[in-house]
Amino acid sequence: MAEPYLIEGRTGPFEIVLGLEVHAQVTSRSKLFSGASTSFGAEPNTQVSLVDAAMPGMLPVLNGECVRQAVRTGLALGASINRRSRFDRKNYFYADLPAGYQISQYKDPVVGEGAIDIELDDGTVRTIGIERIHLEQDAGKSIHDLHPTQSLVDLNRAGVALMEIVSKPDMRSPAEAAAYVATLRAILRAIGSCDGNMQEGSMRADVNVSVRRPGEPFGTRCEIKNVNSIRFIQQAIAYEARRQVELIEAGEAIVQETRLFDPERGETRALRSKEDAHDYRYFPEPDLLPLELSEEFIEECRASLPELPNARRRRYEETLGLSPYLAKVLTADVEESRWFEALLAESARRQGRPEPDVAERAANWMTGDLFAALKRLDRGIAESPVTPAQGAELLALLADGTLSGPLAKQLFEIMLETGEDPGAIAETRGLRQVSDTGALEAAIGEVLAAHADKVAEYRSGKDRLFGFFVGQVMKASGGKANPAVVNELLKKALG
Numbered sequence: 001m002a003e004p005y006l007i008e009g010r011t012g013p014f015e016i017v018l019g020l021e022v023h024a025q026v027t028s029r030s031k032l033f034s035g036a037s038t039s040f041g042a043e044p045n046t047q048v049s050l051v052d053a054a055m056p057g058m059l060p061v062l063n064g065e066c067v068r069q070a071v072r073t074g075l076a077l078g079a080s081i082n083r084r085s086r087f088d089r090k091n092y093f094y095a096d097l098p099a100g101y102q103i104s105q106y107k108d109p110v111v112g113e114g115a116i117d118i119e120l121d122d123g124t125v126r127t128i129g130i131e132r133i134h135l136e137q138d139a140g141k142s143i144h145d146l147h148p149t150q151s152l153v154d155l156n157r158a159g160v161a162l163m164e165i166v167s168k169p170d171m172r173s174p175a176e177a178a179a180y181v182a183t184l185r186a187i188l189r190a191i192g193s194c195d196g197n198m199q200e201g202s203m204r205a206d207v208n209v210s211v212r213r214p215g216e217p218f219g220t221r222c223e224i225k226n227v228n229s230i231r232f233i234q235q236a237i238a239y240e241a242r243r244q245v246e247l248i249e250a251g252e253a254i255v256q257e258t259r260l261f262d263p264e265r266g267e268t269r270a271l272r273s274k275e276d277a278h279d280y281r282y283f284p285e286p287d288l289l290p291l292e293l294s295e296e297f298i299e300e301c302r303a304s305l306p307e308l309p310n311a312r313r314r315r316y317e318e319t320l321g322l323s324p325y326l327a328k329v330l331t332a333d334v335e336e337s338r339w340f341e342a343l344l345a346e347s348a349r350r351q352g353r354p355e356p357d358v359a360e361r362a363a364n365w366m367t368g369d370l371f372a373a374l375k376r377l378d379r380g381i382a383e384s385p386v387t388p389a390q391g392a393e394l395l396a397l398l399a400d401g402t403l404s405g406p407l408a409k410q411l412f413e414i415m416l417e418t419g420e421d422p423g424a425i426a427e428t429r430g431l432r433q434v435s436d437t438g439a440l441e442a443a444i445g446e447v448l449a450a451h452a453d454k455v456a457e458y459r460s461g462k463d464r465l466f467g468f469f470v471g472q473v474m475k476a477s478g479g480k481a482n483p484a485v486v487n488e489l490l491k492k493a494l495g
C-alpha cells in the first residue's frame with residue numbers, strides 16, 4: 001500500500017483532494033445537433049452549419065451515433081445507463097458561443113455512476129468512482145494572438161459532441177490523477193468512442209483541487225480549466241495545492257474560482273469566480289424531447305464493445321505468459337496492442353509454433369528495439385517504417401539461426417532506413433549467419449595459429465581466454481559466425 005501523499009506545510013501536513021471533469025470529443029463524422037463535419041484542421045469557419053451559428057429558426061437534431069458512443073463508454077466503465085435522460089440549456093455568454101447557451105445535460109444525464117481501477121508505479125491499485133457522463137455541445141474557439149487589437153472567433157468546433165466524464169473526488173495525488181487520465185484515455189481509445197488526442201484538444205480535463213488537514217472535511221476547491229496533457233495536469237495540481245496551503249497558513253481564505261494553468265511558468269492564475277448551477281440558469285431544452293433508450297439498444301451497445309485494456313492485460317499474462325511489466329506496456333495504447341497482436345500472429349505462423357511459445361521474444365523485441373527506434377525517430381506506432389509482418393520475418397530469421405543477435409540489430413537498422421523486407425536485405429547484403437562447420441573450422445584454425453602463445457596459456461589452465469578466442473573468430477567472420485557453433489568447434493579444437 002502506497003504511503004499517503006501529503007504536502008508538508010509550516011504548520012503540519014495537508015492532504016490533496018482531487019476530482020476531474022474530462023471532456024472527451026465523441027468519435028462521429030458530424031456534430032451533436034447538426035450535419036457539419038467534425039474533421040480536425042479545416043480552415044476557420046468552414047465547418048459551421050446554420051444550427052451551429054444559431055441562426056433564427058434553426059432547430060437541433062440529435063445525432064444518434066453520439067448517444068451510442070456515450071452509452072458504450074458508460075458500459076466500458078461499468079456505469080449505470082439511464083433509460084431516460086434529457087437535455088438542458090446552460091446559459092452563459094461568450095463570443096464563441098453564438099446562441100448564448102450550451103445544450104448540455106444537468107440533472108438527468110445519459111450515464112450514471114461507475115468506476116475504474118488505476119494502477120500506480122509501485123503496483124498500488126485504487127478504484128476511482130465515476131459520478132456521471134453527460135453529453136453536451138462544445139463551444140467555438142476564441143483566438144487572441146493573431147491581431148494586435150481584436151480577438152477572432154473560429155466556430156468549426158462549435159456544436160462538436162463532447163462527453164463530460166465527471167469523477168468523484170477520490171484522487172489524492174498528482175500521480176493518481178495522471179494514472180486516472182491515462183487509464184481512461186486507454187479505455188476510450190480501445191472502444192473507439194474518442195481518439196484521445198490531447199494535443200488536438202479532443203480530450204482535455206478540468207481539474208478540481210482542494211486541500212485539507214488529514215481527516216478534516218473537504219476544503220474549498222478551485223477548478224483549473226482545459227488542461228490538455230497528463231504532464232500539465234500533474235504540474236497544475238502540484239502548484240495549485242501548494243498555493244492553497246500557503247494561503248491557509250497565512251490566514252487567508254481560499255476563494256472558489258476558475259483558474260488557468262500556464263505551462264511556460266508552471267503556475268495557475270485566476271480566470272473568473274466559479275459559477276454555481278444557479279448562475280447558469282439551467283432549464284429543460286424546449287427543442288428536444290427527452291431521450292429514451294430501449295433495452296435492445298443498450299444490449300447492442302454492450303455487444304459492440306471490444307476486449308478492454310485490463311482484460312487484454314490479464315490475457316497477456318495468463319495465456320501468453322508475459323510478465324506483468326510487458327503486459328502493462330503492451331496494453332497501454334490500443335494501436336500498440338493491435339500492432340503486437342499482428343506481430344504475434346504472423347510470428348507464430350512463420351515459425352510454426354503456438355502464440356504463447358513466441359510471445360515473449362516478440363514482446364521483448366517490440367518494447368525494446370522497435371520502441372527505442374520509434375522514440376529516436378519521434379514517431380508513433382502508426383508511423384512505424386517496419387510492418388508487423390516484417391518484424392515477424394526478422395524474428396523468424398533470428399529463431400532459425402539465419403541471423404545472430406548482432407546481425408539482426410544491424411539488419412533492423414537497414415529496414416528502418418529502406419523499408420525493405422529482412423530476408424531480401426540478408427540475401428543481397430550477405431548478412432546471413434555462417435553455420436557452415438567447414439568454413440568455421442578453417443577460421444578457427446587460422447585464429448589459433450595466429451595466437452599460439454595464448455593457446456598454450458589456455459591449455460595450461462587460463463580458461464578465461466576462451467572468450468578471447470570466440471571474439472577473434474567472430475571478428476574474422478565479420479560478426480556472421482553462429483556463436484553456438486563457434487563455441488562447440490572451439491572447445492574441440494582447444495581440447
